């Protein structure tokens with residue numbers, strides 16, 4: 065066992081009757097890493113997490129944690145603890161009693177117990193709250209107490225199933241940062257389930273993007289966003305304009321794609337492993353397509369008409385109709401100095417420009 069493969073998931077499948085909740089999943093999680101399982105509802109995230117915890121038995125495959133095969137190890141003997149979305153804390157107990165709950169069988173003296181609980185309260189920035197009733201807490205505080213209770217036993221791995229799902233947006237964003245800091249502080253490996261792309265991007269060292277029971281791509285947030293290898297991942301993490309076509313020429317880190325709708329698009333971006341004639345999409349992120357009110361004199365561009373713009377305050381999404389193309393092209397612009405509020409949606413002619421480096425070649429689905 066190395067730190068690289070602290071958790072090893074090998075060919076794991078879980079079938080419920082005809083449903084393949086997890087379908088031949090293989091990857092490793094590093095020691096001390098904040099690792100997210102990201103995917104749409106029903107893709108198998110919770111099932112995989114429950115197999116790590118020992119609450120479900122794999123139909124096939126093996127799981128190792130810290131070099132130890134987990135097959136014969138019941139949940140309560142595994143070096144893991146789990147935190148759920150519906151913070152399962154006891155409303156009739158105090159905060160301190162809730163946090164100390166997992167220690168009650170450890171035969172500690174009262175002083176030792178109090179010390180551990182105080183340390184845990186410090187960790188979640190709730191020193192002095194020990195005597196409070198758990199039913200007197202806000203949602204965010206309750207979730208912190210659930211975390212402290214899970215961490216007090218110092219598990220090697222903390223499994224978190226959409227733990228911030230019940231919180232409103234502002235609190236959720238604040239807790240994302242707090243949880244990330246907490247993980248760095250305790251150095252425990254976190255495996256975090258979410259269906260929220262931004263949450264996974266904000267918090268994780270690495271992300272496994274899942275779909276239909278499979279782990280499609282595993283990488284760090286920046287690489288997954290900037291160099292996706294599948295159309296699903298490109299679209300799920302953020303938004304993408306796809307221009308479908310086939311490779312016209314490729315070589316020397318450069319390719320041209322003959323698209324079916326908008327002529328030829330050049331790419332000097334990632335993913336050059338294609339051959340002439342391959343069906344691909346030339347994919348460009350909205351923020352990499354800029355609107356110009358004058359016809360460019362050089363570089364790559366296409367002409368279009370502003371169809372609509374959605375003003376979002378800090379930025380705007382502008383939809384551009386391009387002749388020959390069915391769906392409008394989406395661009396995103398920052399509202400710096402009021403730029404976004406001046407675009408309008410009145411069908412006037414504009415040009416979209418982009419850099420060839422930002423064009424990502426992807427296989428077609």
Ligand SMILES: Nc1ncnc2c1ncn2[C@@H]1O[C@H](COP(=O)(O)OP(=O)(O)O)[C@@H](O)[C@H]1O
Pocket residue numbers: 080083084085103104105106107108109110111112
């Ligand atoms: N105990 C179960 N019995 C039958 N089907 C299940 C069970 N648990 C999960 N499933 C199915 O397995 C698939 C994956 O579920 P789940 O792991 O909960 O997805 P996620 O957490 O990504 O939303 C879904 O189709 C779900 O209905």
Ligand SMILES: [Mg+2]
Pocket residue numbers: 109110111
């Ligand atoms: Mg789930």
